[in-house]
Each structure stands twice: as structure tokens, then as C-alpha cells.
Amino acid sequence: MNDRPDETIKVAIESKVLRGKRAFVLGIANEHSIAYGCAKVFRQLGAELAVTYLNEKPRPYVEPLARELGATIFAPCDVGKSGELEAVFQQVRETWGSLDIALHSIAFAPKEDLQGRLVDSFGEGFKLAMDISCHSFVRMARLAEPLMPHGGTLLAMSYHGASKVVPNYNLMGPVKAALESVVRYLAYELGEKHIRVHAVSPGPLKTRAASGLKDFDVLLTEALERAPIGELVDIDDVGLTAAYLTTPFARRLTGTVTYVDGGLSIMA
Secondary structure (H helix, E strand, C coil): CCCCCHHHHHHHHCCCCCCCCCEEEECCCCCCCCCCCCCHHHHHHHEEEEEECCCCHHHHCCCCCHCCCCCCCEEECCCCCHHHHHHHHHHHHCCCCCCCEEEEECCCCCHHHHHHHHHHHHHHHHHHHHHHHHHHHHHHHHHHHHCCCCCCCEEEEHHHHCCCCCCCCCHHHHHHHHHHHHHHHHHHHHHHCCCCEEEEEEEEECCHHHHCCCHHHHHHHHHHHHCCCCCCCHHHHHHHHHHHCHHHHHHHCCCCCEEEEECCHHHC
């Protein structure tokens, strides 16, 4: 590989194409999080940030990252707790008055449901996974809508297991399929307000969430062997793609699922 792609990234960052934009980022758990990769690129491109942390347990890992990013807003947000998502959006309203970008990068399923067969999953676990991983994006969109009077971009994180069977992805396959459908319907409903909605679908990444998947190392090895580009993606790759979708370069795109996987998803 030559260094031309790095030079392209440097030029993009120097453009500061997101200068003056305000971005809400949900889902940073540590420096390996996809949400952190996205927030980092947003900031490099000039955006002002609102960053959340789940609770006091991950706060020591997230707070230094928020400081590094110069986040204007740093607040707790557990979407499973009544009122917390609403509270942080109220803080956004009071601090900024408006919003340009909202990124949702969270997913959860009980371990026994995530690692077991779909046919053996329990209703409560399925409902919880759907609420945290999918419906919370709907709630985020509802709260973001009035803060985007001149348009904006909503982003969610998906995975190839939403459209194809990926062994051991199990319960999260149907959940991510629902999320991708939600993206399309929100894109339709919010399009007249110039709010664009996208799903970004990264290839296998070593994140805290992915570590809960059974035989995840096998997925990483297969991705490296089968992807046409022959490399694993990283959180910066995902961040660059997410950032592109928020810029004027993508102003006529909405409702898409964009794969960031080195071409893995095209392989039979």
C-alpha cells in the first residue's frame, strides 16, 4: 500500500468541512469504540461535540476522551433509563439551541440470548435488545427533529448480519435488520425537513460490544482473508465514512446502508 490514501485523509481534514456544525455522539465506551472514531473525525473536520457516557462505570474511560475532543457537552445517557435521553437533549437545546448531526452507536442483548440460538431466545431478552439497539434510535430521532429546523443528519450503526446470515450473530441479526428498516422509514418521514438518515455498516472490528459475540476471532480472520482490499477496517475508517454522509458532498443521499468493510459484503 502506498501513502496516497493518508494524503487524501489529510486534505479532507484540513478542509474543516464540518466547521460550525454541532454533533451529538451516543455510544463512546472507550478509545476502541466506533462512536469515538466517528467523534474524532467530526472534531478533526471542525464540528463541536456533545458526548455521552453510559454510567459511572465507563466514565473514567470516556471522560479523558471527551476532554481530548474538547466536547462542549459531557453527560450520562443510559437509553434504558426513563428520561436520560430526554435530559441530555434538553442540555443540547439549552447549550446550543440547535443540532446538525446525531450519531447512534449502541447495541445490547443479554448474553444468554446473544450467544444462544435465535430459536431459543427469550421474549424479554429480545424486547430489551430491540429497545436498546433499535427503538432508542427512533427516540433519538424524535428528540433531534425539532433541533434541526434547517436540516441535519442522523446516523446509526448496523452490520452485515442484518441482511445475510452471519454464524453466531444470532439475535442481533433480526434486531439490526429492524434498525435498517427504521433508517429507511425515518428517511422517508423526515426528508421533507431536509433531515437525512443513514446506517453505516462496518466490517468486523475489535470493540467492546463485538467481544460478546461467540467465536468473534473467527469473524476477524475470515474478514481479513476474504475482503477484496485485504485489510481489516478500523474506527477511523468508519468515522471518515460517517463524516462524509454528514457533509454537503452527500446532500442528495438519504436512507442508505453504507458498508465500510473492505468489500467483504460483496463476496459470496
